[in-house]
Amino acid sequence: MVMEKIPCLDLKAQHQQIKAEVFELFEKVYEKTAFSGGPFVEEFEKNFTQYTQTRFAAGVSNGTTALHLAMLVLGIGEGDEVILPANTFIATAWGPSHAGATPVFVDCTSDTWQIDAKKIGEKITSKTKAVIGVHLYGQPCNIDAVEEICKKHNIFFIEDAAQAQGANYKGKRVGGFGEMACFSFYPGKNLGACGEAGGITTNNEKYIIHLQGLRNHGCKVRYYHDEVGYNYRMGGLEAASLIVKLKYLEEWNNKRRAIAKRYLSEIKNPKIKMQSQPEWADSVFHLFVVTTEDKDGFCDYLNQNNISPAFHYPVPCHLQKAYAHLGYKEGDFPNSEYLASHCVSLPMYAELSDSQVDHVINVINLYK
Numbered sequence: 606m607v608m609e610k611i612p613c614l615d616l617k618a619q620h621q622q623i624k625a626e627v628f629e630l631f632e633k634v635y636e637k638t639a640f641s642g643g644p645f646v647e648e649f650e651k652n653f654t655q656y657t658q659t660r661f662a663a664g665v666s667n668g669t670t671a672l673h674l675a676m677l678v679l680g681i682g683e684g685d686e687v688i689l690p691a692n693t694f695i696a697t698a699w700g701p702s703h704a705g706a707t708p709v710f711v712d713c714t715s716d717t718w719q720i721d722a723k724k725i726g727e728k729i730t731s732k733t734k735a736v737i738g739v740h741l742y743g744q745p746c747n748i749d750a751v752e753e754i755c756k757k758h759n760i761f762f763i764e765d766a767a768q769a770q771g772a773n774y775k776g777k778r779v780g781g782f783g784e785m786a787c788f789s790f791y792p793g794k795n796l797g798a799c800g801e802a803g804g805i806t807t808n809n810e811k812y813i814i815h816l817q818g819l820r821n822h823g824c825k826v827r828y829y830h831d832e833v834g835y836n837y838r839m840g841g842l843e844a845a846s847l848i849v850k851l852k853y854l855e856e857w858n859n860k861r862r863a864i865a866k867r868y869l870s871e872i873k874n875p876k877i878k879m880q881s882q883p884e885w886a887d888s889v890f891h892l893f894v895v896t897t898e899d900k901d902g903f904c905d906y907l908n909q910n911n912i913s914p915a916f917h918y919p920v921p922c923h924l925q926k927a928y929a930h931l932g933y934k935e936g937d938f939p940n941s942e943y944l945a946s947h948c949v950s951l952p953m954y955a956e957l958s959d960s961q962v963d964h965v966i967n968v969i970n971l972y973k
């Protein structure tokens with residue numbers, strides 16, 4: 606039997622399972638015409654605080670606006686600097702940039718591919734206001750080490766948990782560390798909406814009250830605007846889809862963990878390197894990224910063998926055209942640059958069958 610090509614991500618497989626349940630809740634959103642903000646967003650926020658073991662959550666329009674709002678609520682703006690890893694999805698840097706601040710990049714470690722806490726100190730200046738720790742590919746970053754530096758220098762720590770809904774750091778859910786955590790519910794995320802959506806969690810009541818105003822045109826009372834605000838609300842249909850999907854997130858994350866466990870233990874090709882998994886990090890494997898010297902040759906080989914690779918991310922933030930004015934150059938962050946030019950994402954989603962996982966493992970073990 607000819608096997609169909611295995612995609613890197615198959616959203617259809619997930620949505621087929623829950624379609625009826627999601628559509629049923631969509632009907633209720635329609636009945637109430639609660640399309641922007643409203644009761645479904647509030648219900649999702651309540652459920653998400655329970656899930657993340659935090660006190661407050663604010664649903665917003667996407668993960669990028671979550672990061673922008675986090676900056677604004679912390680008073681970060683023009684003239685300020687915010688430290689973040691060079692090897693993240695670019696939106697982590699958009700947060701500070703949209704607030705008028707300057708992103709300052711730091712290299713990742715060569716094994717976990719997370720921000721290298723030891724390199725943060727040398728980037729701190731009198732303008733530094735915060736560090737954004739990214740839980741890359743679903744694995745929590747080295748939170749204690751990053752927080753320790755932030756405390757020492759009296760600057761904020763913010764989590765970019767866009768890729769890590771449900772991950773645990775030393776047994777505690779991400780989302781409750783630092784000042785705030787920003788989530789993306791982009792459709793391809795472990796918890797992804799039927800549409801664009803994002804969220805912020807925090808244990809600080811002052812922040813949540815400010816966030817609720819800012820996302821809604823800067824007003825708490827309709828048509829009375831306390832400050833320049835934004836239309837960054839979450840939609841009702843998106844919230845409804847998230848209410849349904851949150852119920853399955855643990856099950857889906859555990860399936861991803863089981864697939865990752867197989868990849869980690871059964872792929873034994875010395876040409877393939879994987880993200881190391883420290884014992885304090887319980888990843889939710891949003892992506893399963895490997896590196897190999899001949900990336901193009903490896904990808905051709907995967908494609909010829911019915912496996913679709915993907916790349917996260919081919920250009921590190923400091924070498925993007927958008928940040929050319931900051932004056933970074935090739936060679937500034939060797940680990941991030943190596944990762945960018947050698948990374949290949951393997952198929953990773955909860956609905957991968959055992960035989961598909963067998964195929965990926967066998968094919969990679971036969972790669973020469």
Ligand SMILES: Cc1ncc(COP(=O)(O)O)c(C=O)c1O
Nearest residue numbers: 667668669694696697767789791
């Ligand atoms: C690490 C990271 N930060 C931020 C974002 C931005 O989220 P969104 O696409 O919902 O704006 C994403 C998602 O794409 C991401 O992966």
